[in-house]
Amino acid sequence: MRLFKCHNCEQPVYFENFKCANCQSEIGFDPLSSRMKSLNPAGEFWTDSTSGELFKKCQNHQHGVCNWLIPADKQDTFCTACSLNRTIPNLSNPEHLERWSTIEVAKHRLIYALIRWDIPVMSKVEDRNVGLVFDFKSDEGVPPGQRVLTGHADGVITMNISEADDVEREMARNEMDEVYRTVLGHFRHEVGHYYWDRLVMNTEYLEPFRELFGDERESYQGALDYHYQTGPPADWRENFISSYATMHPWEDWAESWAHYLHIVDTLDTAYSYGLTIRPLLAPEHPVQSGKVDFDPFTQTDFQAIIRNWFPLSLMINSLNRSMGARDAYPFVITPMVQKKLRFVHEVIHGRKLSVG
Numbered sequence: 401m402r403l404f405k406c407h408n409c410e411q412p413v414y415f416e417n418f419k420c421a422n423c424q425s426e427i428g429f430d431p432l433s434s435r436m437k438s439l440n441p442a443g444e445f446w447t448d449s450t451s452g453e454l455f456k457k458c459q460n461h462q463h464g465v466c467n468w469l470i471p472a473d474k475q476d477t478f479c480t481a482c483s484l485n486r487t488i489p490n491l492s493n494p495e496h497l498e499r500w501s502t503i504e505v506a507k508h509r510l511i512y513a514l515i516r517w518d519i520p521v522m523s524k525v526e527d528r529n530v531g532l533v534f535d536f537k538s539d540e541g542v543p544p545g546q547r548v549l550t551g552h553a554d555g556v557i558t559m560n561i562s563e564a565d566d567v568e569r570e571m572a573r574n575e576m577d578e579v580y581r582t583v584l585g586h587f588r589h590e591v592g593h594y595y596w597d598r599l600v601m602n603t604e605y606l607e608p609f610r611e612l613f614g615d616e617r618e619s620y621q622g623a624l625d626y627h628y629q630t631g632p633p634a635d636w637r638e639n640f641i642s643s644y645a646t647m648h649p650w651e652d653w654a655e656s657w658a659h660y661l662h663i664v665d666t667l668d669t670a671y672s673y674g675l676t677i678r679p680l681l682a683p684e685h686p687v688q689s690g691k692v693d694f695d696p697f698t699q700t701d702f703q704a705i706i707r708n709w710f711p712l713s714l715m716i717n718s719l720n721r722s723m724g725a726r727d728a729y730p731f732v733i734t735p736m737v738q739k740k741l742r743f744v745h746e747v748i749h750g751r752k753l754s755v756g
């Protein structure tokens with residue numbers, strides 16, 4: 401995610417901010433231009449203080465969960481990101497609002513990336529067959545012994561809002577023996593399943609997909625049972641980004657997709673900070689040094705992306721350790737995993753395949 405600025409006072413502002421912390425001017429994100437706007441009130445609308453364009457705020461602004469804008473002449477009451485919500489939590493419970501807010505932060509970051517790539521984002525309300533919707537549910541009212549399961553099915557991404565609770569999510573992480581579990585990670589993974597249906601199934605990418613990830617027609621339930629009974633193969637790290645990815649070709653794809661999104665979004669942040677990595681011990685080292693001087697969303701050269709990811713992930717892990725936090729990126733990208741990431745890259749950019 402790039403860094404934005406307040407156009408009124410030039411101070412940097414975060415993607416999620418509603419106001420500039422320095423000059424207090426109202427700000428909002430315009431998904432059409434991918435820009436943060438500084439706003440002046442104009443009757444029932446808001447004007448962009450630089451261009452004079454008229455906007456209205458997304459209806460979810462009232463709940464403090466969305467700062468996105470809609471052109472004033474549009475009929476829509478929800479922004480591009482919020483129009484994808486089909487179910488939101490019951491807000492009479494104040495805890496739900498807090499959890500939903502965490503979920504929306506992550507979801508908006510996901511949608512931002514999809515927009516930057518110009519990947520079609522369409523609500524199921526617009527198109528029942530190929531659209532996408534989100535159901536954010538709590539376990540309230542669910543029969544005892546059952547839970548709302550986070551997952552994707554036919555364009556519906558369901559998320560249990562307990563994932564937005566740090567304690568509950570950490571408990572789940574331990575139970576599942578995972579090294580990384582975040583709300584944003586869930587979104588990136590689940591939307592990967594959705595885009596498999598859209599961008600790989602019934603396309604020229606299907607056969608190359610099967611060659612690389614395996615045949616997705618093998619029984620999913622069988623693979624799931626097998627995975628939870630016997631665990632991953634001993635040498636899984638050679639070929640998979642995570643233990644979970646070993647379960648089924650679909651999960652391998654969704655994990656690889658999610659990692660490609662992690663990488664590009666983090667490189668985008670590095671790019672917006674003009675980051676050059678020249679470790680004192682090896683300033684020109686081919687692997688440990690890097691320069692993120694390109695927009696990773698428009699970068700079609702996969703090598704440029706992955707080459708810079710190694711030094712960047714090493715650096716952010718070191719920074720995290722300095723703060724007593726866990727590694728931000730506790731994963732190893734082997735040559736085989738790199739091939740899978742390259743495949744995701746090729747699908748996203750819709751380019752001729754060069755996997756092999």
Ligand SMILES: [Zn+2]
Pocket residue numbers: 406407408409410411420421422423424425
């Ligand atoms: Zn300001």
Ligand SMILES: [Zn+2]
Pocket residue numbers: 458459460461466467468478479480481482483
């Ligand atoms: Zn919104």
Ligand SMILES: [Zn+2]
Pocket residue numbers: 589590593650651654
């Ligand atoms: Zn999955």
